[in-house]
Amino acid sequence: MRYGYCRTSKPKQSIERQIRNIKVAYPDAVIVQEVFTRTRLDRPEWLKLMRRIQPGDEIVFDSVSRMSGDAKEGFAAYEELYQKGVNLVYLKEPHINTETYKKALENNIQLTGSNVDYILEGINRYLLELAKEQIRLAFEQSEKEVQDLHQRTREGIETARLNGKQIGRQKNSIVVTRKSIESKEVIKKLSMEFDGNLSDVEIMRLTGLARNTYYKYKRELRDENKETVAAE
Structure with a gap:
């Protein structure tokens, strides 16, 4: 078999x-x-x-x-x-x-x-x-990849806290959760718009994200990139 x-x-x-x-x-x-x-x-x-x-x-x-x-x-x-x-x-x-x-x-x-x-x-x-x-x-x-992902998630949540972002749900604010941080890591790594070569549809299938959630995360990533460039 x-x-x-x-x-x-x-x-x-x-x-x-x-x-x-x-x-x-x-x-x-x-x-x-x-x-x-x-x-x-x-x-x-x-x-x-x-x-x-x-x-x-x-x-x-x-x-x-x-x-x-x-x-x-x-x-x-x-x-x-x-x-x-x-x-x-x-x-x-x-x-x-x-x-x-x-x-x-x-x-x-x-x-x-x-x-x-x-x-x-x-x-x-x-x-x-x-x-x-x-x-x-x-x-x-x-094993290291699993540990690294968990570590990045913890660091992302802590960074969000230190920057005064809401950890949890609040109207008109960016909601930072373990899921959002892990999903954004995948999008940044695999999306053609960032460092990868997969299409939006392929990443949505891979992550299981709903369409609206996926594009919201992409929009937040673009905004974060703009803030980084402006700060430099």
């Missing part, structure tokens, strides 16, 4: 992009999807999949962050599934697919039966650790 695992952290976030990416690469994948806010692996649909998965099966992820945002748990689950004979595929990080890992383990330098074998054994151990380190780094990067 080949499964495609898709996850979002919030109900309003669109999961369609993940499903589409997996289906384009693997049309026969059986999609397993859920909304779960934790970075840990004790997620209901994930646990069901773990009970169902068999040696020789395959799980496809759009990215490593969909599997786990916790580096230690993610790497442990990767090794457990690998040892069980389950193939793991990450569309955005193919260098840590289990097939790549397997090749690294199989491509050991053959021992010669001579005095240089202890050197060759050391090289083999180094290559194995190098392969493992690549996997660990991918999960650590995923």
Whole structure:
């Protein structure tokens, strides 16, 4: 069996992009999807999949962050599934697919039966650790992205407070919330009007923002940019 695992952290976030990416690469994948806010692996649909998965099966992820945002748990689950004979595929990080890992383990330098074998054994151990380190780094990067987003959100709220902006709802004022800060980060990074290459429709689908809310955030971002330029 080949499964495609898709996850979002919030109900309003669109999961369609993940499903589409997996289906384009693997049309026969059986999609397993859920909304779960934790970075840990004790997620209901994930646990069901773990009970169902068999040696020789395959799980496809759009990215490593969909599997786990916790580096230690993610790497442990990767090794457990690998040892069980389950193939793991990450569309955005193919260098840590289990097939790549397997090749690294199989491509050991053959021992010669001579005095240089202890050197060759050391090289083999180094290559194995190098392969493992690549996997660990991918999960650590995923965890760091989650932590960075939370940190930027906290800093954004604190900056708004210090600047006298209303934290909460007030007529004719900019409402600063965790959602607005996170959404604006995505818009600034991905919108063609700023630093990205996605259209408005694509970003609305990605973030799950309503049309009016999306354009309100864009307008506020443009106003903030004007204020920054004027201050300079």
